[in-house]
Amino acid sequence: MSTEFDVAVIGGGIAGASAAAELSRTHSVVLLEQENELAFHTTSRSAAIYIENEGGRVFHRVSTASRPFFEAEHPELDAPLLDPLPVLKVGDDSLAEEFRQEAADAGEVTSSIRIIEGSELLKLCPVLRPEVVTIGMLEPTAASIDVMALHQLFIRRATANGSDIRRAARVVAMGRQGSHWSVSTEAGDVTATTVVNAAGAWGDVVATMAGAQPIGLTPMRRTAFTAPIAQDPAAWPFIYSAIEDTHCYFKPEAGQQLLCSLSDETPSDPCDACAEEIDVAQAIDHINTISTLDLRSVKTTWAGLRTFAPDRNPVFGWDDTVDGFLWMVGQG
Ligand SMILES: Cc1cc2nc3c(=O)[nH]c(=O)nc-3n(C[C@H](O)[C@H](O)[C@H](O)COP(=O)(O)OP(=O)(O)OC[C@H]3O[C@@H](n4cnc5c(N)ncnc54)[C@H](O)[C@@H]3O)c2cc1C
Incomplete structure (x- = not known):
C-alpha cells in the first residue's frame, strides 16, 4: 500500500x-x-433537492454552473442524476412584496422563476390551504437529485x-x-x-x-422524516413554507409518502446528529397548518449537520x- x-x-x-x-x-x-x-x-x-435560487450569490453561481454536469449523460450511470421537481416557496399576504422582489432579483439566477397566486396555487398542489397560503414563488427548473x-x-x-x-x-x-x-x-x-x-x-x-x-x-442540525399520506403526491412540487411560525418543507416521494422537515438550523458540535422529536412534532404541526394533509404518523426520522461559515x-x-x-x- x-x-x-x-x-x-x-x-x-x-x-x-x-x-x-x-x-x-x-x-x-x-x-x-x-x-x-x-x-x-x-x-x-x-x-x-437541486435548486439554483438558494443561498447567496456564490451558491447561485456554483449551482447554475453545475447544471450541465448534472444533466450530462454519464456512461457509468443507469439513470439520470436529475429528476425534474419544481420548487414552490409559499407565503401569505405579509410576504407578497418580498416574494415579488425576490422573483425579480432571481431573474439573474434563473429566468423561469415566477409568482403564483390564487387558484393556480391549488392547481399545483391541491392540499394547500388557500386561507393560509396566498402567494407562491415557483422555480420550475428545480429537480430532485440522486x-x-x-x-x-x-x-x-x-x-x-x-x-x-x-x-x-x-x-x-x-x-x-x-x-x-x-x-x-x-x-x-x-x-x-x-x-x-x-x-x-x-x-x-x-x-x-x-x-x-x-x-x-457552525454545524447546524436539521431533522427530517418521511410520513405516509393518503394522496398520490407524484404531480406536486416540493413545497417550502416561508410563512412566519409555519416554516417547513415537504417533498413528494414514491410510495405515497412525503419527505418532511421543519427546515430547522440548530447549532451543534460536530457529531453523528440524531433526530429531535420536538422538531418532528413542530414540522407536522406546521405542515398541517399550511395544508389539509392531516399528517399523524412518521415512518423514519434522521438528522444531519449543515455547516456554515459566518x-x-x-x-x-x-x-x-x-x-x-x-x-x-x-x-x-
Ligand atoms: C436534513 C438535510 C437536508 C439537506 N437537504 C439538502 C438539499 O435538499 N439540497 C442540497 O443541496 N443540500 C442539502 N443538504 C446539505 C448537503 O447534504 C450538504 O451540503 C453536503 O452533504 C455536505 O457535504 P460534505 O462533503 O461537505 O460533508 P459530509 O457529508 O459531512 O462529509 C464530511 C466527511 O468528513 C469526514 N471527516 C471529518 N473529520 C474527519 C477526519 N478527521 N478524518 C477523516 N474524515 C473526517 C466525516 O466523517 C464526513 O464523512 C441537506 C442537509 C441535511 C442535513
Missing part, C-alpha cells in the same frame, strides 16, 4: 468525493474517511484514476515538513504535497490540526498562511 501521494483529501462526503474524482485526473490521490463507510454524515442525510448516485459516480471515477480510498482512517494529526504534509490516521500514516479539507462539520477541527486559523464554521458562503481555496492546505467546506 502506497504511503506517498500528491493529494490527501480528508472527508469522504460529496465534497471530498468530488475533489478526489477531479484531482485524480492529474495527481495521485488518497481519500481519508474517518467512518467505516463513505458519505455516512451529511451527504446521505440530504433532502436531495445524491448517492452522484457520490458513487465521483468515487468510481477517483478509483478508476487510481485513487486510494481509505475508510476507518480518521486523521488524528498532521504536520508540514518542507514541501510535504505528514498525515497520521487511525489506519496508518501518509505523506502528501497538498491536503484538501473536505471534513464538513469537522472542517475547523481539521484546520486546527494543520495549524491553520479556524474559519468559525457569511454563509462556501469556503473554497488555499489557506492564506498555511502552505498546501486547501479548504472545501461550508457547503450548507
Whole structure:
C-alpha cells in the first residue's frame, strides 16, 4: 500500500468525493474517511433537492454552473442524476412584496422563476390551504437529485484514476515538513504535497490540526422524516413554507409518502446528529397548518449537520498562511 501521494483529501462526503474524482485526473490521490463507510454524515442525510435560487450569490453561481454536469449523460450511470421537481416557496399576504422582489432579483439566477397566486396555487398542489397560503414563488427548473448516485459516480471515477480510498482512517494529526504534509490516521500514516479539507462539520477541527486559523464554521442540525399520506403526491412540487411560525418543507416521494422537515438550523458540535422529536412534532404541526394533509404518523426520522461559515458562503481555496492546505467546506 502506497504511503506517498500528491493529494490527501480528508472527508469522504460529496465534497471530498468530488475533489478526489477531479484531482485524480492529474495527481495521485488518497481519500481519508474517518467512518467505516463513505458519505455516512451529511451527504446521505440530504433532502436531495437541486435548486439554483438558494443561498447567496456564490451558491447561485456554483449551482447554475453545475447544471450541465448534472444533466450530462454519464456512461457509468443507469439513470439520470436529475429528476425534474419544481420548487414552490409559499407565503401569505405579509410576504407578497418580498416574494415579488425576490422573483425579480432571481431573474439573474434563473429566468423561469415566477409568482403564483390564487387558484393556480391549488392547481399545483391541491392540499394547500388557500386561507393560509396566498402567494407562491415557483422555480420550475428545480429537480430532485440522486445524491448517492452522484457520490458513487465521483468515487468510481477517483478509483478508476487510481485513487486510494481509505475508510476507518480518521486523521488524528498532521504536520508540514518542507514541501510535504505528514498525515497520521487511525489506519496508518501518509505523506502528501497538498491536503484538501473536505471534513464538513469537522472542517475547523481539521484546520486546527494543520495549524491553520479556524474559519468559525457552525454545524447546524436539521431533522427530517418521511410520513405516509393518503394522496398520490407524484404531480406536486416540493413545497417550502416561508410563512412566519409555519416554516417547513415537504417533498413528494414514491410510495405515497412525503419527505418532511421543519427546515430547522440548530447549532451543534460536530457529531453523528440524531433526530429531535420536538422538531418532528413542530414540522407536522406546521405542515398541517399550511395544508389539509392531516399528517399523524412518521415512518423514519434522521438528522444531519449543515455547516456554515459566518457569511454563509462556501469556503473554497488555499489557506492564506498555511502552505498546501486547501479548504472545501461550508457547503450548507
Ligand atoms: C436534513 C438535510 C437536508 C439537506 N437537504 C439538502 C438539499 O435538499 N439540497 C442540497 O443541496 N443540500 C442539502 N443538504 C446539505 C448537503 O447534504 C450538504 O451540503 C453536503 O452533504 C455536505 O457535504 P460534505 O462533503 O461537505 O460533508 P459530509 O457529508 O459531512 O462529509 C464530511 C466527511 O468528513 C469526514 N471527516 C471529518 N473529520 C474527519 C477526519 N478527521 N478524518 C477523516 N474524515 C473526517 C466525516 O466523517 C464526513 O464523512 C441537506 C442537509 C441535511 C442535513
